[in-house]
Amino acid sequence: xxxxxxxxxxxxxxxxxxxxxxxxxxxxxxxxxxxxxxxxxxxxxxxxxxxxxxxxxxxxxxxxxxxxxxxxxxxxxxxxxxxxxxxxxxxxxxxxxxxxxxxxxxxxxxxxxxxxxxxxxxxxxxxxxxxxxxxxxxxxxxxxxxxxxxxxxxxxxxxxxxxxxxxxxxxxxxxxxxxxxxxxxxxxxxxxxxxxxxxxxxxxxxxxxxxxxxxxxxxxxxxxxxxxxxxxxxxxxxxxxxxxxxxxxxxxxxxxxxxxxxxxxxxxxxxxxxxxxxxxxxxxxxxxxxxxxxxxxxxxxxxxxxxxxxxxxxxxxx
Amino acid sequence: xxxxxxxxxxxxxxxxxxxxxxxxxxxxxxxxxxxxxxxxxxxxxxxxxxxxxxxxxxxxxxxxxxxxxxxxxxxxxxxxxxxxxxxxxxxxxxxxxxxxxxxxxxxxxxxxxxxxxxxxxxxxxxxxxxxxxxxxxxxxxxxxxxxxxxxxxxxxxxxxxxxxxxxxxxxxxxxxxxxxxxxxxxxxxxxxxxxxxxxxxxxxxxxxxxxxxxxxxxxxxxxxxxxxxxxxxxxxxxxxxxxxxxxxxxxxxxxxxxxxxxxxxxxxxxxxxxxxxxxxxxxxxxxxxxxxxxxxxxxxxxxxxxxxxxxxxxxxxx
Numbered sequence: 001x002x003x004x005x006x007x008x009x010x011x012x013x014x015x016x017x018x019x020x021x022x023x024x025x026x027x028x029x030x031x032x033x034x035x036x037x038x039x040x041x042x043x044x045x046x047x048x049x050x051x052x053x054x055x056x057x058x059x060x061x062x063x064x065x066x067x068x069x070x071x072x073x074x075x076x077x078x079x080x081x082x083x084x085x086x087x088x089x090x091x092x093x094x095x096x097x098x099x100x101x102x103x104x105x106x107x108x109x110x111x112x113x114x115x116x117x118x119x120x121x122x123x124x125x126x127x128x129x130x131x132x133x134x135x136x137x138x139x140x141x142x143x144x145x146x147x148x149x150x151x152x153x154x155x156x157x158x159x160x161x162x163x164x165x166x167x168x169x170x171x172x173x174x175x176x177x178x179x180x181x182x183x184x185x186x187x188x189x190x191x192x193x194x195x196x197x198x199x200x201x202x203x204x205x206x207x208x209x210x211x212x213x214x215x216x217x218x219x220x221x222x223x224x225x226x227x228x229x230x231x232x233x234x235x236x237x238x239x240x241x242x243x244x245x246x247x248x249x250x251x252x253x254x255x256x257x258x259x260x261x262x263x264x265x266x267x268x269x270x271x272x273x274x275x276x277x278x279x280x281x282x283x284x285x286x287x288x289x290x291x292x293x294x295x296x297x298x299x300x301x302x303x304x305x306x307x308x309x310x311x312x313x314x315x316x317x318x
Numbered sequence: 319x320x321x322x323x324x325x326x327x328x329x330x331x332x333x334x335x336x337x338x339x340x341x342x343x344x345x346x347x348x349x350x351x352x353x354x355x356x357x358x359x360x361x362x363x364x365x366x367x368x369x370x371x372x373x374x375x376x377x378x379x380x381x382x383x384x385x386x387x388x389x390x391x392x393x394x395x396x397x398x399x400x401x402x403x404x405x406x407x408x409x410x411x412x413x414x415x416x417x418x419x420x421x422x423x424x425x426x427x428x429x430x431x432x433x434x435x436x437x438x439x440x441x442x443x444x445x446x447x448x449x450x451x452x453x454x455x456x457x458x459x460x461x462x463x464x465x466x467x468x469x470x471x472x473x474x475x476x477x478x479x480x481x482x483x484x485x486x487x488x489x490x491x492x493x494x495x496x497x498x499x500x501x502x503x504x505x506x507x508x509x510x511x512x513x514x515x516x517x518x519x520x521x522x523x524x525x526x527x528x529x530x531x532x533x534x535x536x537x538x539x540x541x542x543x544x545x546x547x548x549x550x551x552x553x554x555x556x557x558x559x560x561x562x563x564x565x566x567x568x569x570x571x572x573x574x575x576x577x578x579x580x581x582x583x584x585x586x587x588x589x590x591x592x593x594x595x596x597x598x599x600x601x602x603x604x605x606x607x608x609x610x611x612x613x614x615x616x617x618x619x620x621x622x623x624x625x626x627x628x629x630x631x632x633x634x635x636x
Contacts, residue, residue, distance in 0.1 A: 042422030072392055078415030082440050084422070093411050097396030100414075104360030104402070122400050 008204025018302025035207035057123025196227030326522025336620025353525035375441025514545030
């Protein structure tokens with residue numbers, strides 16, 4: 001069974017761990033968001049790809065959900081001693097090595113997809129991890145500061161500002177001229193199942209779908225497309241998805257997110273049991289819906305979610 | 319009093335510390351060797367500049383003579399886990415930060431001299447440290463491996479091979495088209511004294527002199543030029559200077575090194591007391607010579623050496 005998953009960072013990575021447990025024999029291809037990539041200290045940092053790689057490869061900081069476990073911050077302290085920032089982005093020493101290798105390989109001319117494959121040679125995540133594109137796409141967020149509208153990098157909005165101001169717009173800069181990375185469209189065309197994990201619908205899955213050709217390939221795929229709501233009880237399970245949903249005019253409810261994707265993309269949608277009321281609403285939009293527990297409290301609970309997604313896929317396929 | 323010092327790494331840096339103690343009111347300009355610079359992991363590493371900067375700025379690993387004190391090696395271990403080397407070059411986490419800042423600034427278009435000045439803003443070495451050139455010069459060493467002649471980077475010869483094979487030739491690649499960095503020729507022209515510390519005469523001072531214009535500026539300077547022998551008792555005080563001296567056909571003796579520089583450059587030369595026999599030989603070559611203790615065993619001994627150099631300068635000037 002070939003499963004393709006469109007994944008952001010923490011939510012996507014944790015879901016993938018459950019999926020591997022639920023479907024140990026499946027061939028899983030992960031199309032990773034690169035819209036939150038950022039150049040820091042002259043190095044190329046790919047937070048979502050790394051979170052997937054570290055989580056599935058056993059190197060993640062479990063409590064935090066991102067970054068390396070047993071991490072130290074000597075390099076960052078030294079950079080600060082030189083007056084070189086930003087200080088708000090927490091790059092640890094172990095993590096730095098990943099970015100140094102990546103930047104060196106990119107500088108030598110390898111595309112990001114080849115670099116990601118090389119990094120995964122070490123981590124052996126048990127999935128094929130492909131960036132959505134080898135081209136640079138950078139998610140910017142429009143905000144208002146002292147009455148003036150300005151655009152900041154997504155990481156500045158998310159990590160530095162902690163989404164404390166309203167997002168007026170979310171723009172994946174460069175997406176319109178980006179091409180899907182090698183293997184992305186093929187994986188979608190050949191998939192037996194396509195999953196949207198409970199990742200951010202705007203800045204993670206939305207950015208992947210913004211690369212011309214990917215949304216079309218998902219819509220045209222013969223495989224069922226099943227998603228899991230990242231909103232539980234009208235609030236994001238983690239992160240600040242409500243902030244960026246508002247920017248695209250979508251309510252922070254499980255049903256609104258399903259309608260945002262739409263029946264043109266989604267065949268099935270899982271909402272949490274606390275949102276059982278939403279089932280009828282989603283089904284009225286032409287999307288098969290079930291209410292099941294959606295809190296990834298531990299690997300077993302996450303694997304159970306994945307099994308529900310596989311079961312719903314069986315239903316919509318049948 | 320304006321003193322210009324042509325410096326390599328450890329020997330030059332330690333001598334400079336003594337010189338600052340001996341001449342606390344002098345304005346000292348250091349022209350640093352960059353021929354042993356190397357690109358590692360996509361980063362620009364300048365070992366000699368950093369050794370001077372760390373030594374005078376209080377950040378040096380005293381025992382080792384290079385690298386940062388209280389150093390850790392997490393980044394290097396992680397790079398090795400990715401299979402990325404070389405492993406024979408000991409870059410620590412604190413040191414990595416320096417190279418990251420430098421590489422980022424170079425990438426942004428700043429010349430190495432401006433980058434060095436910016437790094438020194440943190441270290442406040444108490445001297446003006448200028449790289450010999452903003453252009454890339456890379457010292458290569460010709461060796462014979464399995465009967466075939468090949469060229470290796472100086473660092474590979476020095477650090478990886480520990481100079482265990484004969485150096486057949488030493489070539490400062492790129493030197494012939496390099497220009498002295500801004501300030502180098504001006505400092506030499508305006509100097510009251512020019513010093514050659516006990517640095518390597520071939521791969522440190524020799525490389526600096528190989529940048530067109532620098533040798534000529536030293537020779538034409540109105541100031542006395544005084545050097546200190548890096549060879550004591552027919553052996554290098556530290557390092558493996560004998561190996562590279564042989565490559566340029568110079569004996570490893572205090573007198574031979576003085577003759578190698580020649581009276582066209584040197585006005586005065588200090589040899590160690592164990593080499594008192596060499597004094598007449600050096601003076602016969604037209605270079606004023608004194609035998610004094612030349613072992614930099616501690617800061618006071620080093621300051622005494624510097625005072626001897628200042629005294630000899632007074633003699634040759636008079």
